[in-house]
Amino acid sequence: xxxxxxxxxxxxxxxxxxxxxxxxxxxxxxxxxxxxxxxxxxxxxxxxxxxxxxxxxxxxxxxxxxxxxxxxxxxxxxxxxxxxxxxxxxxxxxxxxxxxxxxxxxxxxxxxxxxxxxxxxxxxxxxxxxxxxxxxxxxxxxxxxxxxxxxxxxxxxxxxxxxxxxxxxxxxxxxxxxxxxxxxxxxxxxxxxxxxxxxxxxxxxxxxxxxxxxxxxxxxxxxxxxxxxxxxxxxxxxxxxxxxxxxxxxxxxxxxxxxxxxxxxxxxxxxxxxxxxxxxxxxxxxxxxxxxxxxxxxxxxxxxxxxxxxxxxxxxxxxxxxxxxxxxxxxxxxxxxxxxxxxxxxxxxxxxxxxxxxxxxxxxxxxxxxxxxxxxxxxxxxxxxxxxxxxxxxxxxxxxxxxxxxxxxxxxxxxxxxxxxxxxxxxxxxxxxxxxxxxxxxxxxxxxxxxxxxxxxxxxxxxxxxxxxxxxxxxxxxxxxxxxxxxxxxxxxxxxxxxxxxxxxxxxxxxxxxxxxxxxxxxxxxxxxxxxxxxxxxxxxxxxxxxxxxxxxxxxxxxxxxxxxxxxxxxxxxxxxxxxxxxxxxxxxxxxxxxxxxxxxxxxxxxxxxxxxxxxxxxxxxxxxxxxxxxxxxxxxxxxxxxxxxxxxxxxxxxxxxxxxxx
Numbered sequence: 001x002x003x004x005x006x007x008x009x010x011x012x013x014x015x016x017x018x019x020x021x022x023x024x025x026x027x028x029x030x031x032x033x034x035x036x037x038x039x040x041x042x043x044x045x046x047x048x049x050x051x052x053x054x055x056x057x058x059x060x061x062x063x064x065x066x067x068x069x070x071x072x073x074x075x076x077x078x079x080x081x082x083x084x085x086x087x088x089x090x091x092x093x094x095x096x097x098x099x100x101x102x103x104x105x106x107x108x109x110x111x112x113x114x115x116x117x118x119x120x121x122x123x124x125x126x127x128x129x130x131x132x133x134x135x136x137x138x139x140x141x142x143x144x145x146x147x148x149x150x151x152x153x154x155x156x157x158x159x160x161x162x163x164x165x166x167x168x169x170x171x172x173x174x175x176x177x178x179x180x181x182x183x184x185x186x187x188x189x190x191x192x193x194x195x196x197x198x199x200x201x202x203x204x205x206x207x208x209x210x211x212x213x214x215x216x217x218x219x220x221x222x223x224x225x226x227x228x229x230x231x232x233x234x235x236x237x238x239x240x241x242x243x244x245x246x247x248x249x250x251x252x253x254x255x256x257x258x259x260x261x262x263x264x265x266x267x268x269x270x271x272x273x274x275x276x277x278x279x280x281x282x283x284x285x286x287x288x289x290x291x292x293x294x295x296x297x298x299x300x301x302x303x304x305x306x307x308x309x310x311x312x313x314x315x316x317x318x319x320x321x322x323x324x325x326x327x328x329x330x331x332x333x334x335x336x337x338x339x340x341x342x343x344x345x346x347x348x349x350x351x352x353x354x355x356x357x358x359x360x361x362x363x364x365x366x367x368x369x370x371x372x373x374x375x376x377x378x379x380x381x382x383x384x385x386x387x388x389x390x391x392x393x394x395x396x397x398x399x400x401x402x403x404x405x406x407x408x409x410x411x412x413x414x415x416x417x418x419x420x421x422x423x424x425x426x427x428x429x430x431x432x433x434x435x436x437x438x439x440x441x442x443x444x445x446x447x448x449x450x451x452x453x454x455x456x457x458x459x460x461x462x463x464x465x466x467x468x469x470x471x472x473x474x475x476x477x478x479x480x481x482x483x484x485x486x487x488x489x490x491x492x493x494x495x496x497x498x499x500x501x502x503x504x505x506x507x508x509x510x511x512x513x514x515x516x517x518x519x520x521x522x523x524x525x526x527x528x529x530x531x532x533x534x535x536x537x538x539x540x541x542x543x544x545x546x547x548x549x550x551x552x553x554x555x556x557x558x559x560x561x562x563x564x565x566x567x568x569x570x571x572x573x574x575x576x577x578x579x580x581x582x583x584x585x586x587x588x589x590x591x592x593x594x595x596x597x598x599x600x601x602x603x604x605x606x607x608x609x610x611x612x613x614x615x616x617x618x619x620x621x622x623x624x625x626x627x628x629x630x631x632x633x634x635x636x637x638x639x640x641x642x643x644x645x646x647x648x649x650x651x652x653x654x655x656x657x658x659x660x661x662x663x
């Protein structure tokens with residue numbers, strides 16, 4: 001297995017540390033090369049033999065193969081160190097911050113986007129790009145739940161935590177005994193509540209000569225136009241003699257600073273992970289942090305959590321998607337740990353053992369390799385949906401998706417309706433039906449063929465379950481909402497009156513006209529969304545939509561039909577594809593059908609069926625089905641199965657449906 005990682009490997013930001021530590025650990029498990037974007041002060045130039053100077057060691061040189069660098073008209077990739085010749089990788093893995101150019105590059109094979117995000121929602125434009133990955137890796141269950149809430153299927157997400165080096169980060173009895181030391185570590189920004197932390201310290205200990213605050217909060221990418229921590233303190237009117245500013249340090253110096261402090265101080269409005277917090281916990285110093293977001297993946301039950309008032313839901317607020325810490329509780333926790341330090345120090349040493357055992361980069365790499373092996377070596381199964389019927393496709397796709405999950409296989413799904421559901425079922429690889437001849441060496445399952453008369457006594461989804469060897473249970477198809485505004489000024493009902501054989505119609509001559517009149521009198525518009533205004537067997541057996549309905553017939557894109565259905569009050573139709581589509585759109589469906597038994601389609605409490613006349617010929621396997629015979633009525637009862645479904649029977653279901661909607 002080979003991976004090409006795309007990241008900012010060089011530097012000291014959170015993403016730099018994550019990328020470098022993770023990929024170094026992963027390289028011990030699999031063959032790995034790196035395409036790097038970032039540089040630092042040791043940069044020698046892309047054509048130098050020592051491209052990154054003292055910033056890399058021999059392992060880094062083995063991994064670093066490509067460097068993205070500026071050219072006259074933009075950026076290009078250059079071979080560095082041992083390069084990438086003959087490295088035919090299986091996965092591209094992008095591990096950078098949101099909206100980085102690497103996410104938007106084209107990758108020939110499978111791609112993994114590994115992203116750490118601190119808000120409860122992603123920006124919508126980047127979220128669409130994120131969805132294009134074969135897999136999305138995140139470090140926490142919290143971020144997983146946020147992604148699912150925004151619209152990513154859980155099956156597409158893998159949790160691979162960040163970590164620490166237990167040989168580098170460990171307790172050391174080197175606290176400053178002259179002064180009780182609080183430490184704030186991490187760039188100064190509003191998200192991290194830096195200002196509130198400093199003000200809380202000053203309020204509690206500003207006049208105490210035996211207490212100090214080490215402030216290591218330099219920010220290379222400030223959004224406040226201030227150049228230094230000193231300027232920021234001055235800007236918030238803080239001039240406190242027991243605050244000591246620490247500028248950028250080496251990693252070794254940072255570790256010594258953590259080990260020599262008494263308390264790590266944090267109270268972020270949200271964190272995707274929080275490397276300084278896990279490093280402080282690993283070093284065995286009592287750590288204060290906000291009780292929210294991604295940091296709970298490792299910190300829950302450890303340290304001293306600060307209460308949270310809740311998530312900030314105002315979309316106009318720059319803090320939308322963050323949390324609101326209780327800064328009074330922060331001050332209480334600071335006093336608590338100060339006055340009961342021996343108790344919390346003992347607990348912190350126990351916390352350190354837990355962190356150093358469970359959250360290492362090596363364990364993160366092994367988890368990643370297990371995911372990759374499970375996915376790479378899954379059996380591939382080719383399933384062809386040969387039916388051109390929209391209803392069959394909507395019925396069968398959730399069953400095929402369940403097959404993929406239950407059998408733990410990769411399903412290549414060939415269907416005439418590829419674009420309709422591919423975003424709803426990431427566990428399936430959708431292909432256009434016409435691609436089957438050039439893509440397939442074998443076909444494992446064919447669904448959509450009714451040559452076996454035994455299928456005619458079964459429910460559509462039951463047929464798919466029998467073919468695929470699954471236990472039958474009804475499963476509603478998932479269609480992602482389009483969120484398109486309803487352009488109509490009043491409530492409306494969608495109807496569909498056309499079908500593919502005369503026996504499938506509601507053959508009551510005035511039925512649809514009466515239904516439309518009734519709904520109009522109740523205050524509803526009635527919109528007919530059939531494809532054809534007139535359809536049937538010319539010249540004597542043509543069927544027309546009701547003249548008193550709004551005519552929206554035509555060869556209209558399915559997305560437009562879905563929008564019509566998602567904004568309507570309910571749907572009235574036949575045992576046809578548009579009824580299945582309305583059901584998938586979570587709309588109440590009044591289904592009128594006599595030729596099929598109610599068990600043939602999905603369950604709806606508003607099924608209209610007359611069992612007192614000839615009915616359900618479709619389900620009688622003793623009656624040969626004549627696919628090409630438009631007037632197929634095998635018992636020669638002149639379609640009484642639906643002719644004897646009266647307007648009053650349909651009206652009863654309409655009334656019941658309206659009552660249920662208004663409850």
